[in-house]
Amino acid sequence: MVLENPLELHRVVLQIQDINDNSPQFANDRITFEIRESAVKGARFAVHQAHDADIGLNAVQSYTLQRNDHFSLAVNTKPGGGNNGELKLEKELDREQQQEVTLLLTAVDGGTPQRSGTVVIHVTVLDANDNVPAFSQNIYKVRIPENTPLGTVVVTVSATDVDEGQNGEVMYVFGPISVELNELFSLDPKTGDIGLSGQMDFEKESVYEISIQAQDSLGLTSFANVVIEITDVNDNAPVISLKSLTNPIPENVLPGTEVGIINVQDKDSEGNRQVRCAIQQNVPFKLNPSIKNYYSLVTTFELDREIISDYNITITATDEGTPPLSSSKTIHLSVSDVNDNPPAFEEQSYSAYVTENNKPGSSMCSVTARDPDWRQNGTVVYSLLPGDVNGVPVSSFLSIKGDTGVIHAVRAFDYEQFRSFKV
Secondary structure: OEEOOOOEEOOOOOOOOOOOOOOOEOOOOEEEEEEEOOOOOOOEEEEOOOEOOOOHHHOEEEEEEOOOOOEEEEEEEOOOOOEEEEEEEOOOOOOOOOOEEEEEEEEEEOOOOOOEEEEEEEEEEEOOOOOOOEEOOOEEEEEEEOOOOOOOEEEEOOEEOOOOHHHHOOEEEEOOOOHHHHHHEEEOOOOOEEEEOOOOOOOOOOEEEEEEEEEOOOOOEEEEEEEEEEEOOOOOOOEEEEEEEOOOEEOOOOOOOEEEEEEEEOOOOHHHHOEEEEEOOOOOEEEEEOOOOEEEEEEOOOOOOOOOOEEEEEEEEEEOOOOOOEEEEEEEEEEEOOOOOOOEEOOOOOOOOOOOOOOOOOEEEEOOEEOOOOHHHHOOOOOOOOOEEOOEEHHHOEEEOOOOOEEEEOOOOOOOOOOOOOO
């Protein structure tokens, strides 16, 4: 400062006193963090400090963090003065429960009146492959008929992985599985569709159990079981077996005589295996039910080989499925002969004429008799009954050939002695 008259030069120091006319300010309105959900408890993340143009007590004195479930604020004093804030992870993050966390950080100065500034901290929680795929069911059960067409989708299994991106992609594979099951069923690794690739047979296997694995890109795996029950279809006709047979049978057997035992089996189940058996009605036989699946073939009338010597008996077995299936078996049965018929002459009487003085041994006539019996029983042997002619044995006049019935003169006849005779 310069003064005149007298001239003087003075040094003046002007000290300006600060007043709290500035609020703390952060460099940006929004602070963003990307933190993986696998971050461990206690992890720290630096937060840029706020700036206050004021000085001293009017500058930033403290920071406060809005109450939340995961983070606290750690404030450190820097060498040379000033504070530095850090977010400290107090509770582990879980992206599947909360993908984003929004915090409000406040910087407060020490002036009067007190001023403050805020900034929004936005935390994006990054995925970590920390979740195992989970099936919608532990056990999948399905019933299908044994004639299901090839290529049919039998059942679809479904598993979800709450991780995101590749961590959440699920692939399906069979668990430990036999060669037979691997040929019988197919599995789409992406959709979980289990398809039929082989022919099923209820009579061989009625239940299949398959283990299915669901795994994500890093190999985290879960399991489920699929139980496939096969229902019966009436695809088997009854099978008729002849267990015993008396063949031939004598023609003199009494009605009700058992001549055979029949067994009928059907591989199907329940109603499909219930079987009815019958034979044709024009034969003297019938089927009587015996023990389970067995029938007795018995006669119903007297037999006569001379009328019918052979029978073709057709047995038909029909099940009770829908539609019903049937099978048949023909039994050839012969009737053996019994000597129950006497020989019968073709004529009641025979007449022969011969001139006297005939040559001895000459043929006079022949007789014929028939016997309807078989072979030995039907073989006729001819002979002359004992008798006499005028006191002389008939054998002195005639002889008969036993196998042909031809009658021969034993000697020459004399018309003057007798003109006729009977034998």
